[in-house]
Amino acid sequence: MTKQHANWSPYDNNGGTCVAIAGSDYCVIAADTRMSTGYSILTRDYSKIHKLADKAVLSSSGFQADVKALQKVLKSRHLVYQHQHNKQMSCPAMAQLLSNTLYFKRFFPYYAFNVLGGLDEQGKGCVFTYDAVGSYEKVGYSAQGSGSTLIMPFLDNQLKSPSPLLLPAQDAITPLSEPEAVDLVKTVFASATERDIYTGDKLEIMILKADGIRTEVMDLRKD
Amino acid sequence: MTFTIPIENGDSVKNAEADSQRTLYPYVTGTSIVAIKYKDGVLMASDMGGSYGSTLRYKNIERMKAIGKHSLLGASGEISDFQEILRYLDELVLNDSMWDDGNSLGPKEVHNYLTRVMYNRRNKFNPLWNTLVLGGVKNGETYLGMVSMIGVSFEDNHVATGFGNHLARPILRDEWHADLSFEDGVKLLEKCMRVLLYRDRSAINKLQIAKITEEGVTVSQPYSLKTFWEFKAFNNPTAGAEGSW
Numbered sequence: 001m002t003k004q005h006a007n008w009s010p011y012d013n014n015g016g017t018c019v020a021i022a023g024s025d026y027c028v029i030a031a032d033t034r035m036s037t038g039y040s041i042l043t044r045d046y047s048k049i050h051k052l053a054d055k056a057v058l059s060s061s062g063f064q065a066d067v068k069a070l071q072k073v074l075k076s077r078h079l080v081y082q083h084q085h086n087k088q089m090s091c092p093a094m095a096q097l098l099s100n101t102l103y104f105k106r107f108f109p110y111y112a113f114n115v116l117g118g119l120d121e122q123g124k125g126c127v128f129t130y131d132a133v134g135s136y137e138k139v140g141y142s143a144q145g146s147g148s149t150l151i152m153p154f155l156d157n158q159l160k161s162p163s164p165l166l167l168p169a170q171d172a173i174t175p176l177s178e179p180e181a182v183d184l185v186k187t188v189f190a191s192a193t194e195r196d197i198y199t200g201d202k203l204e205i206m207i208l209k210a211d212g213i214r215t216e217v218m219d220l221r222k223d
Numbered sequence: 224m225t226f227t228i229p230i231e232n233g234d235s236v237k238n239a240e241a242d243s244q245r246t247l248y249p250y251v252t253g254t255s256i257v258a259i260k261y262k263d264g265v266l267m268a269s270d271m272g273g274s275y276g277s278t279l280r281y282k283n284i285e286r287m288k289a290i291g292k293h294s295l296l297g298a299s300g301e302i303s304d305f306q307e308i309l310r311y312l313d314e315l316v317l318n319d320s321m322w323d324d325g326n327s328l329g330p331k332e333v334h335n336y337l338t339r340v341m342y343n344r345r346n347k348f349n350p351l352w353n354t355l356v357l358g359g360v361k362n363g364e365t366y367l368g369m370v371s372m373i374g375v376s377f378e379d380n381h382v383a384t385g386f387g388n389h390l391a392r393p394i395l396r397d398e399w400h401a402d403l404s405f406e407d408g409v410k411l412l413e414k415c416m417r418v419l420l421y422r423d424r425s426a427i428n429k430l431q432i433a434k435i436t437e438e439g440v441t442v443s444q445p446y447s448l449k450t451f452w453e454f455k456a457f458n459n460p461t462a463g464a465e466g467s468w
Contacts, residue, residue: 007248010345010373035377040388042369043379065342065374108346 011063011111012037015198016048017147018059019185020117021159022125022140026178026209029117030185031059031145032193032220033202044201044222051213053078056094056118057206061145062132063111070110073101091118095128095136102134109133113144123210125173140172147192147199154188178207186218193220249301249352251275253286254425255387256297256356257415259399260365260380261408264436265358267297268412270420271445272427279427287433289440291316294330294359295433296337299384300372301352308351311340330359330366334376342374354384360437383415386423391415405434417448 015036020029031048049059050071060067077097081089095116102110114130129142140161143151162170185205193200205216251273258267273281287297290312298305315336319328334357344350350372358367368378381395394415409432419426433442461467
């Protein structure tokens with residue numbers, strides 16, 4: 001008697017792309033707002049950016065149900081942290097928490113491709129990039145999701161990050177000003193939208209600075 | 224990313240209860256649900272068919288039900304799982320009203336609860352085989368959302384499940400606009416349901432339209448749509464290619 005196989009998958013890819021760029025005193029986190037399944041669009045107005053703490057903003061693409069569950073877990077852990085420590089979590093602390101949370105489900109992963117952006121304890125921008133099971137790295141910029149392969153090489157070209165192999169370690173923070181970084185983000189998304197079917201509709205950009213968070217929305221091609 | 228999951232828990236010969244524990248395939252299914260926000264709330268349409276594979280077994284199934292005072296739930300997919308969900312929601316609404324605190328569950332809360340239920344069942348590899356549409360109005364705020372069988376959820380101005388997503392959504396994207404009147408909303412839904420009737424094999428010509436506003440839920444009596452089969456292309460489909468069929 002052969003084992004019966006389930007004819008459904010517990011996973012789906014709802015598409016979308018997320019990008020974050022760290023600056024000297026700001027951090028830009030951006031994502032498109034399209035949610036798809038297969039060749040259909042479910043909705044054109046779904047935000048993939050979630051504020052976890054004052055100085056830590058998560059952007060995730062992939063399987064939306066897992067993303068939502070992951071976000072709920074992090075939100076509740078952050079609440080407990082605030083009750084116990086009487087302060088908000090710092091971005092590097094949230095980064096470690098996210099990694100541990102992802103690895104916790106190493107054998108039935110959250111199908112979520114995350115980019116965590118924010119300001120570190122010194123007020124400098126920081127970006128952490130993840131895979132689905134929690135391996136992470138602090139970088140100057142990152143792209144994740146369906147359009148990441150289109151965007152990442154272009155960011156490498158424009159932001160000329162120093163090699164992580166250098167000793168002493170050099171900062172990967174971009175010297176770009178905030179308006180230049182926002183402009184770069186708009187450019188990469190417009191380009192990714194042209195060639196990636198899962199990216200488009202609208203672009204949501206969150207800019208984190210010491211005095212608060214600002215949001216910008218830009219239209220992208222809807223086809 | 225797709226992969227088949229071998230179902231553990233032993234050989235199905237020696238351990239007969241193992242496989243009967245999980246949903247493997249749907250049996251009696253309902254087809255599309257189409258719903259839109261309009262001026263006073265939400266309008267939802269569904270037909271009354273329950274298919275058993277390719278057989279049209281049941282022709283009087285109500286796939287839209289009121290939940291509490293502020294919500295309307297429509298379901299496509301496995302009918303028995305929909306009935307199970309209604310039992311869960313009955314318990315939820317009962318416990319909520321037992322608090323007797325003057326508060327009542329709004330559509331957002333019900334949608335969130337359903338999302339959690341569907342996601343948790345998916346985590347246990349035993350999904351409720353439904354795509355649910357949840358609409359409602361509370362305190363003047365209109366809400367319309369959808370949850371799939373693996374827990375993917377979102378809200379929008381118009382939603383449709385199954386074939387409706389392919390056939391009705393494009394019509395809605397073109398013709399929906401904010402503050403539709405009741406008559407215009409019904410006309411728009413009927414347009415979508417007519418297309419589904421022509422093109423969805425499991426659709427039947429007996430539908431209901433449900434309305435939810437601040438005042439409450441009303442589900443219409445079942446009725447049928449007028450169809451037109453005298454299009455020249457239907458009459459002589461091989462006109463352009465003699466000899467074909």
